[in-house]
Amino acid sequence: MEQVLWSIGGFIVALGLVVTFHEFGHFWVARRCGVKVLTFSIGFGKPLYKWRGKDGTDYQIAAVPLGGYVRMLDHEVDAVESEHQVSESFRAKSVGQRFAIVLAGPLANFVFAIAALWIMLMIGMPAVKPIIGAITPDSIAERAGVPSGAQIVAVDQRRVQDWQDVNLALVRRIGDAQTVLTVRNRDGIEEQITLPLGQWQFDPDRDSTIASLGMDVFRPAISNEIAFISDASPAANSDLQVGDKIVAINGTQSGNWEQIRSFIAAHPDQLVTVTVLRNGREQQIPVQLGDNDGVGFLGIVPYQEAYPDEYRFTLQYGPIAALQGGVERTWQLMGLTMSMLKKLVTGDVSVSNLSGPVGIAQGAGAHASYGLVYFLSFMALISVSLGILNLLPIPMLDGGHLLFYLVEWVRGKPVPEHIQELSFRAGLLILMTLLVITLFNDIGRLFA
Structure with missing residues (x-):
């Protein structure tokens, strides 16, 4: 139960921070380009907390923490009352400004990764x-x-x-x-x-x-000497003691800890005789092994050198060297992500290796439980992955919009609305297919 809570909490914090920074990238550049931002939302669905800033933007935290969005004024959709308001519309901006606004989201993810790794390297891992x-x-x-x-x-x-x-x-x-x-x-x-x-x-x-x-x-090296006995375990219910050295099980000599571990795992819920060396003398102790989903267990931890x-x-580095390290590691993560995407397309890597929300949540929980520096490293990886994913030329993603703007720049006029509409539907189908595949993979790993 504790691990589940770590996973849920880590997932919400990691995704919330990464998405917030992504959307802030869009927001910041949009404001610099003179676009009026109507809503800045972290999460989707019903707002849980909402306020209006002095800039006229509605800021909100919504109920579903699986993303976020920045809604900008569009004079072809929203009601406008003056030419000045039209000039603040996203659609009224030049193709270069719109390109910069959309590109700012993925770039913000890379900046976030650099910052997370910079902090991690200054703290020290x-x-x-x-x-x-x-x-x-x-x-x-x-x-x-x-x-x-x-x-x-x-x-x-x-x-x-x-x-x-x-x-x-x-x-x-x-x-x-x-x-x-x-x-x-x-x-x-x-x-x-x-x-x-x-x-x-x-x-x-x-x-x-x-x-x-x-x-x-x-x-x-791991010895055969018992360093710890778990409460309410088979070992605790027997005469085994901390400091005992296991020399044999059922009369078979045990040369190393791996042999002992393997024997115990292969004999769930069986009565065995454990021979131990205590105070220089051998003693034979009967123990009823436990059964953990078909795997035997004793409930002891050996001494380890x-x-x-x-x-x-x-x-660990100083601020300047840590910043350089953060940039270098982010660049490596970007290269790794791009390499994996290429190999997915060419078939060199199977789609069964993809992970979805459940896999991300498990990773977030595990890294959060290890400590702050490991969690920062994990968030950097997720942020880079989100940035690269959003740059893919798939309609519905930032990369799809960027592709349309490039075509508009070359043609001198926007891509026809009906083509954009068809492209968005195709993009949605692609994204839903990927979501189904990743969820299927996650569920398969949970029950493997």
């Missing part, structure tokens, strides 16, 4: 160096010769600092023939390794880009 852990046998990484324990320092000649950088760089390579990793071994020697991606099977619902290539993120200090760092 805890990060770890991309040190490679275990390599999966017969995987792409093993066949390419990726060494365990090495640090990834660049992907396709682009320097990376942490695993987030690596992940974004690899996502961009989905559908490509290969990618090149630059790794530094423990002796400080760098080498370039080419990963062939022709057989790369990446399912974002199942594992990460890194794991799907056969690489594991380095993690400190501390993460090496030399692998950890804080990604």
Whole structure:
């Protein structure tokens, strides 16, 4: 229930801020071009709170927090009483001014992303160096010769600092023939390794880009010693104690924690005998395992070694360097989004990878629960995605309007009304189809 509340709250805050900034872009440039703005609305539907500003604009927060709009004066639709009012109409402005007003929304999204990342980098984000852990046998990484324990320092000649950088760089390579990793071994020697991606099977619902290539993120060793026992768990209802070291289950020796975890998961609701080492002596303790949707559980947490200090760092900069970093990361996100859209069109990426409102809400909730810096990073990604989406030349979106204005500029007169009307209907059909696909994908992931 708590995660659901985080998802709903994070979704409303993230989308509200991103959409508000988008609409403010339209609003700000419209006012600079002398257009009278009638309504500035955050959300759709019935207004929950409304007031009129000194500029004559009605500002409101509406009931459905799934978007927003700026309604400008249109002398061909709204009642006007003078030539001055006609001159304040959006439709009365030059094609260049109308183009600038519409373009300002997506551009505002990119500015918002830069600002969010700028704040994030000034606050500082805890990060770890991309040190490679275990390599999966017969995987792409093993066949390419990726060494365990090495640090990834660049992907396709682009320097990376942490695993987030690596992940974004690899996502961009989905559908490509290969990618090149630059790794530094423990002796400080760098080498370039080419990963062939022709057989790369990446399912974002199942594992990460890194794991799907056969690489594991380095993690400190986990012992078999019990560090924590959950209340009202199978372990709590048995004689197990914190500090016990598990050496066997049902008489089978357990060499590492992964063996223990796998055995427990495969035996839900079964009575097992856990052999532990306590005060130098072995004891056999019967435990009735729990059942969590067909997966066995015991309710314990093992001790884990501390993460090496030399692998950890804080990604933090001063105001100028953080601004530069924000611009660079926003540009990377724009390139990644454009690359994914291109691959969706060419078929290199399946539409099953698209996420809709439910997926965005889950992402917002997860990042919000991690902390402010992670939430800022997530909002930057959503803002860039919204900006790019709105620039697509699809009628009903800003990009569709921009296309009409370009045609009007070339022809010297507006696109005929009946063609615009047909185009808007086609655009609505496209958008509704995309919405259905993304919702279907989201629901499929929820029940997968």
